[in-house]
Amino acid sequence: MTVLIADDDPIVLDIARRYLERDGHTVLAAPDGNRAWDLLRNNEVELVVADIMMPGRDGLSLCRDIRTGAVVDAATPIILLTALGEEEDRVVGLESGADDYIVKPFSPRELALRVAALLRRAQAAPITRTAAVIRDGDIELHPGARTVVAGGKPINLTGREFDLLHFFLTHQGVVFSRQDLLEQVWNWDFGDYSTVTVHVKRLRAKLAEHHRVRTVWGHGYSWGGSGEEE
Incomplete structure (x- = not known):
């Protein structure tokens, strides 16, 4: 590399x-x-x-x-x-x-x-080449091409933002702490929680009204389910 x-x-x-x-x-x-x-x-x-x-x-x-x-x-x-x-x-x-x-x-x-x-x-991206398109409302995530469309328009996500969205879409309704997300999305046993906070913020901003990221105060984040948007 x-x-x-x-x-x-x-x-x-x-x-x-x-x-x-x-x-x-x-x-x-x-x-x-x-x-x-x-x-x-x-x-x-x-x-x-x-x-x-x-x-x-x-x-x-x-x-x-x-x-x-x-x-x-x-x-x-x-x-x-x-x-x-x-x-x-x-x-x-x-x-x-x-x-x-x-x-x-x-x-x-x-x-x-x-x-x-x-x-x-x-x-790890090539592993998903043959995976089916994931749809949620107006969002389409294409694992093979690692692209995202929301409301009919392509969304330019970084690799980490894509991984975070993919994780949320494949674990809907489950609440994950920032430590959980560091371990399962970032594959880190250590790290600053603000890394997760900022990536969630950026993902929300890029998806705009199409996102369903919820903040469950005192616990973490989930895609859909009960909680408050930040």
């Missing part, structure tokens, strides 16, 4: 590269966002790790550019690196389309584990 790492700190680039190469990945390294974009345009990249604060395109801009799907596959998994510890700053990164974030200073082994988890999830 080819992983792109973009960070203006040469020490971070070197350490991250060595750990990921040890896991068998091909690593492309970029010292700034503009160089990262050039590498993305000219190489097939399975996952991107980008620092939020770097010269040229910063990590948030790079993330948004990827998610447009104009040049790079919009579903490319993205991990943002940030030295900002406040929850609001982390949420901004997730709202920009990132699948995950890691706060600096971080353990390079933790980064390698997060990369492996996202790549496993992306590789």
Whole structure:
């Protein structure tokens, strides 16, 4: 698998590269966002790790550019690196389309584990190639093509948003805590609950009036069933 790492700190680039190469990945390294974009345009990249604060395109801009799907596959998994510890700053990164974030200073082994988890999830997609279309009201989810149509219009979801919607649609009426969703959708035994909160928020916004995600206060979320919309 080819992983792109973009960070203006040469020490971070070197350490991250060595750990990921040890896991068998091909690593492309970029010292700034503009160089990262050039590498993305000219190489097939399975996952991107980008620092939020770097010269040229910063990590948030790079993330948004990827998610447009104009040049790079919009579903490319993205991990943002940030030295900002406040929850609001982390949420901004997730709202920009990132699948995950890691706060600096971080353990390079933790980064390698997060990369492996996202790549496993992306590789699992071919298993659903022959699965039937899932319909719920005006929503159509096509597992094979990993596409979603709502109200007759295509909805551009990230890979993680697609996985979350697929999970909800195949477990309707069941209440899942944020920890449950981290474990069953993200395949993580650890992680920040705000990751789930932001992805639910983004999914609701993209599906607009077609979503049926309910908040069951004190317990979690469900698709349909009793509860309040947030």
